[in-house]
Amino acid sequence: MPTLTRQHCLSLDQEDSLAPLRQQFSLPQGVIYLDGNSLGAMPKAALSRAQQVIQAEWGNDLIKSWNTAGWFELPSRLGNLLAPLIGADEGEVVVTDSTSINLFKALAAALQMQAANPATAARKVIITERSNFPTDIYMAEGLTRWLDRGYRLHLVDSAEELDSAINSDTALVMLTHVNYRSGALHDMAAITAHAHRQGALILWDLAHSAGAVPVELNRAKADFAVGCTYKYLNGGPGSQAFIWVPKHHQAAFHHPLSGWWGHAAPFAMQPSFEATPGIRRALCGTQPMVSLAMVESGLQVFAQTTMQAIRAKSLALTDLFIALVESRCASHPLQLATPRMHAQRGSHVSFIHPHAYAVIQALIGRGIIGDYREPGIMRFGFTPLYTQFVDVWDAVEGLRDILDQQDYQPDAARNAVT
Amino acid sequence: MPTLTRQHCLSLDQEDSLAPLRQQFSLPQGVIYLDGNSLGAMPKAALSRAQQVIQAEWGNDLIKSWNTAGWFELPSRLGNLLAPLIGADEGEVVVTDSTSINLFKALAAALQMQAANPATAARKVIITERSNFPTDIYMAEGLTRWLDRGYRLHLVDSAEELDSAINSDTALVMLTHVNYRSGALHDMAAITAHAHRQGALILWDLAHSAGAVPVELNRAKADFAVGCTYKYLNGGPGSQAFIWVPKHHQAAFHHPLSGWWGHAAPFAMQPSFEATPGIRRALCGTQPMVSLAMVESGLQVFAQTTMQAIRAKSLALTDLFIALVESRCASHPLQLATPRMHAQRGSHVSFIHPHAYAVIQALIGRGIIGDYREPGIMRFGFTPLYTQFVDVWDAVEGLRDILDQQDYQPDAARNAVT
Numbered sequence: 001m002p003t004l005t006r007q008h009c010l011s012l013d014q015e016d017s018l019a020p021l022r023q024q025f026s027l028p029q030g031v032i033y034l035d036g037n038s039l040g041a042m043p044k045a046a047l048s049r050a051q052q053v054i055q056a057e058w059g060n061d062l063i064k065s066w067n068t069a070g071w072f073e074l075p076s077r078l079g080n081l082l083a084p085l086i087g088a089d090e091g092e093v094v095v096t097d098s099t100s101i102n103l104f105k106a107l108a109a110a111l112q113m114q115a116a117n118p119a120t121a122a123r124k125v126i127i128t129e130r131s132n133f134p135t136d137i138y139m140a141e142g143l144t145r146w147l148d149r150g151y152r153l154h155l156v157d158s159a160e161e162l163d164s165a166i167n168s169d170t171a172l173v174m175l176t177h178v179n180y181r182s183g184a185l186h187d188m189a190a191i192t193a194h195a196h197r198q199g200a201l202i203l204w205d206l207a208h209s210a211g212a213v214p215v216e217l218n219r220a221k222a223d224f225a226v227g228c229t230y231k232y233l234n235g236g237p238g239s240q241a242f243i244w245v246p247k248h249h250q251a252a253f254h255h256p257l258s259g260w261w262g263h264a265a266p267f268a269m270q271p272s273f274e275a276t277p278g279i280r281r282a283l284c285g286t287q288p289m290v291s292l293a294m295v296e297s298g299l300q301v302f303a304q305t306t307m308q309a310i311r312a313k314s315l316a317l318t319d320l321f322i323a324l325v326e327s328r329c330a331s332h333p334l335q336l337a338t339p340r341m342h343a344q345r346g347s348h349v350s351f352i353h354p355h356a357y358a359v360i361q362a363l364i365g366r367g368i369i370g371d372y373r374e375p376g377i378m379r380f381g382f383t384p385l386y387t388q389f390v391d392v393w394d395a396v397e398g399l400r401d402i403l404d405q406q407d408y409q410p411d412a413a414r415n416a417v418t
Numbered sequence: 419m420p421t422l423t424r425q426h427c428l429s430l431d432q433e434d435s436l437a438p439l440r441q442q443f444s445l446p447q448g449v450i451y452l453d454g455n456s457l458g459a460m461p462k463a464a465l466s467r468a469q470q471v472i473q474a475e476w477g478n479d480l481i482k483s484w485n486t487a488g489w490f491e492l493p494s495r496l497g498n499l500l501a502p503l504i505g506a507d508e509g510e511v512v513v514t515d516s517t518s519i520n521l522f523k524a525l526a527a528a529l530q531m532q533a534a535n536p537a538t539a540a541r542k543v544i545i546t547e548r549s550n551f552p553t554d555i556y557m558a559e560g561l562t563r564w565l566d567r568g569y570r571l572h573l574v575d576s577a578e579e580l581d582s583a584i585n586s587d588t589a590l591v592m593l594t595h596v597n598y599r600s601g602a603l604h605d606m607a608a609i610t611a612h613a614h615r616q617g618a619l620i621l622w623d624l625a626h627s628a629g630a631v632p633v634e635l636n637r638a639k640a641d642f643a644v645g646c647t648y649k650y651l652n653g654g655p656g657s658q659a660f661i662w663v664p665k666h667h668q669a670a671f672h673h674p675l676s677g678w679w680g681h682a683a684p685f686a687m688q689p690s691f692e693a694t695p696g697i698r699r700a701l702c703g704t705q706p707m708v709s710l711a712m713v714e715s716g717l718q719v720f721a722q723t724t725m726q727a728i729r730a731k732s733l734a735l736t737d738l739f740i741a742l743v744e745s746r747c748a749s750h751p752l753q754l755a756t757p758r759m760h761a762q763r764g765s766h767v768s769f770i771h772p773h774a775y776a777v778i779q780a781l782i783g784r785g786i787i788g789d790y791r792e793p794g795i796m797r798f799g800f801t802p803l804y805t806q807f808v809d810v811w812d813a814v815e816g817l818r819d820i821l822d823q824q825d826y827q828p829d830a831a832r833n834a835v836t
Contacts, residue, residue: 026473026477026478027477028477028478028479028480031480033480035480035481038481039476039480039481039484041477041480042472042473042476042477046472047469047472047473047477050468050469050472050708051465051468051469053655054460054464054465054468054654054712055444055460055465057655058457058460058654058655059444059445059446059459059460059465060444060446061446062446062449062451062453062457062459062787063453063456063457063787063789064782064787065655066457071655071656097515097516097519097703098515098677098702098703098704098705099703099704100675100677100678100679100702100703100704101515101519101675101677101702101703104674104675108564130689132689133678133687134678134681134687134688134689135677135678135703137689137690137691138676138677138678138681138690138691139675139676139677141676141690141691142673142674142675142676142677142691143674145674146526146564146565146674147564147565155689230704236472236476236706236707236708237471237475237476237483237489237706237707237708238489238704238705238706238707238710239706240706241703255560256522256560256561256563256564257518257519257522257557257560258556258557258559258560259516259518259519259553259556259557259560260518260551260552260553260556261518263552263556266552267792268792269552269791269792270552271548271550271552271555271573272555272556272559273555273556273559273560284516284518284519285515285516285517285518285519285553285659286516286517286518286648286656287516287656288654288655288656288657288658288706288708288709288710289654289655289656289709290468290654290655290706290708290709290712291706291707291708291709291710292656292706292709294472294708364482369480369481369482371481373687374685374686374687
């Protein structure tokens, strides 16, 4: 590794083939934004897209925009644009509802598939990690409690336990590909293959991997996936989530949120539900269109590069961050919570510190935006589309100075929002 | 009634105290928009509100807007702004998710309340109308099929059947206050009282009444309600729906869509769900914020008037429309599908015609926007905030001319979208 200097970081930016894409984002002056894993930055095109939807499509064309502006088709059109980023095929993804709601649909459909098969009907265990993002666990709790058919959640305490935990009692494995706290990345293909060997289905939450790391859902033979568009995909605050159902599972994909947008003939106004063929059966009700339309502006940036280029820069950024923190802040009690191995690392890096919350607040006060996660984690996200190598240098220098000067309030009240 | 002339309609507009509010909407030139019951028109303020959210709150302030811009609180803040329009109290309404999803939550919670009470646990029937908007029926089908505990839907064929249909087997009555096809308005207080006398709970869908007719949920002692913000409330295309749970039901309100936004401590990242006290337990996951924020621009117009003033003008508009169609198109086979009695009429008027679809297409071709609903219904919505009396005159003249000249294509292909 060459000597780590700010000048070296600037030279890395000059050589970076992704650097020009940063110009497509609106980023505030004087801010180093390392929280794109929580809320992605704003593509400049999103503003004009929203203006178009509001003024022309809504204000002027009114009701006819459901057809002429393609509003009704938008969940599947966006799904097709997103599909290549996650190794999915056309007609397998829709952008709709929230991640929580989509988890519920996939969980319900998976359990029903297992229940409908005599060979798997007795399987009653859903396996996930205790460290999974809480809403994943909550939605599984909600579904299984209401079904009241003996399903139970088994929360494993570490990824190493998965191998033995997945067995002939397992109906479904539900995992988040990249852990929201540690940034640890699962081996999707290996765990999927293991689950299948044990007769279980598998549901992947891609909230912290879509747009951040290469994902190959079909190649891994995964069964279901959901994910978020407002983090690495830069779709806008709270923008709709996505759900993926591979072609071979679609005919058997049934869920209780059977709203009219998933009906075979939504405008025939029939008094009984009949699921439409294909991925649109994962839809439920009408979507907020201005927010949904802006998702496209985020996806358009990805269309100008490849997930391989993004991954290479992501690893370079996180390698650099880890190396700089560990060298330049070596005298402070910082403990890396993110795997060092590339194959096990997503696109954010977490450090444990006794005053993690206070230090993050001090960083934010200096315009270096990371975030805090309970308990005791400082989290820094690296978004190759707009994060510069020099940002990494400057962020670490800010961190070093705050720690050296003890320029933070150890008793700061906590008020963290994802 | 004075002689009905265009001049008379213009004089009604001059005397109309609501007329100035029309200036707050962006309406296309040369269009008479009678479809605000499907998609409300655009408040001019919505564009600047969206620009503020996109540029300042997202683009510049990024992640901190969850706190500083009040994003996280927005579902309940908007709910409190909406509450007076439907006779609800503060802390009883949230704006979130779609109507279909909110129906599911309320249906599930209602059935569980009945099941938890030994006096009502044996009740297994959900009563609704076959003519209810289909997604209401579909969501009830979805829930009851998945619960698989003997619940069944009883679809009544006319409102008159409700009295006898609601009995000691009834767990829940689910009705839409104003019918989406006919515009018929239920007597909420009377039906609610009858349901309660029979030991049933009642869930009202206010999709076609919120912002269109006075609604008094608490005065009627209703149990649950859901509704739409993108119709009469002018919240924007597909904008989030709302759900109302009165204070006395909130502690017992449990539903399976138990996502992290409904958790007592959403950022404590606990691995088990615990519902938050109050109405926010009806939330599930992250909301698309740009669309959600624009809902406020629609509600701000309502804050400048009263539902009584809106109702008076609504009835005057629909009375005028019915009188003009029946007098000036008397030679044509038009049949009123909407009740004549004020107490039974919402804010749209429907006529049956043998070539209803083709006639609606011809009207749209002339810039007179109503819509078609299967089977055979021409539907015209009247939105007192921006519909003028002279619009009613001109719309009927357009209709009369189309019918007199047979200026429509009887075999036009159907492609209706709500």
